[in-house]
Amino acid sequence: MNATDIANVLAKAAAFDQRTVGQADILAWHEALHDLEAVDALAAVTRHYASSEQRLMPVHVRRIALDLARERHRVAREQRERLELEATAADAVTVRDRSAEVADLLATLRDRLGPSDPSVLRRAEWVREERLRQRDAVPNPHYQGPPPPGGWPIPAADDRTA
Template structure:
């Protein structure tokens, strides 16, 4: 973060606590929070004053900005690990699946255990949710 961005953070702080902001304050705060992202620091100011009536110090904003940064990075890492949406099956694959399904023996409800019945019901619910969520993404 550059000095101008630190000044933006201090300006936001001043809105909450009427502090006087000058060049010396910008330089001092830059030593502590200068390595953090300006958006994280601005969010940290709002978070601090939503939780505390105490005047914010550089260490307060640094600690909150680190937490915000860490949560953002973790969310980005999780998003990067999510598999890409699978392409729709071709007509040939759909036909093959139907053909195989017809050849499978029918399972009578009495032949399965309660645990198996619960697992089947859960799988159906998950499949319905996946179908609904993939359909929602396409309509947007």
């Protein structure tokens, strides 16, 4: 934006909050907002005052204007992608059933590779874990069974009488 665009943004803000705008204001706001689109900045003023009673600051304009630009780019991208999809769907050469070709390719690969060894195709740490799971279970020497009715530790004889 140039200084004239900034003056227009400040004039629009002044219409909402009765601020006074001078050359210093225009220069300060231009320094903060020079990289924004004028249309987005003007729309940001309206959007800000439609939802807030705070006095407009450059940070408000910047945030809202960037959101508006992002939204505009998203809409344009989605429209471009939709048009590309429609063009692809209309092209009979691009869209065709290739399931038979894929099935033939898989059958050819299966014939070339032959039977496989699952331990070769799997990650080594998973193969190792599976082998450990297949070992004979060894009882835990520290397991003492379920806790007694009073819980652990077993109370002394004189505590049980109390």
